[in-house]
Amino acid sequence: MADGEGGKDVSGGGRFTHMTMWAKDAAGLRNLFQVVVAGQFLRATTASRDGSRI
Structure with missing residues (x-):
């Protein structure tokens, strides 16, 4: 498994x-929110033509 963390990543791929x-x-906190x-x-409204997220 090549995850950049020596095989430690179990959830994020x-x-x-x-x-x-x-x-x-x-x-500043308000700006972060x-x-x-x-x-x-943006992520929720951006999808490729086949429906998968980009």
Whole structure:
């Protein structure tokens, strides 16, 4: 199994499945939330012609 972690990855198939991020203040945290929501929306609305996600 080639996952870049020496065979330790059991759920993500070698993909990054999470990331820790820090915000300086409430405004920064709000901005992070907006980026996450925008990314989820983009992923949910972007699909290839055969229906699989790209």
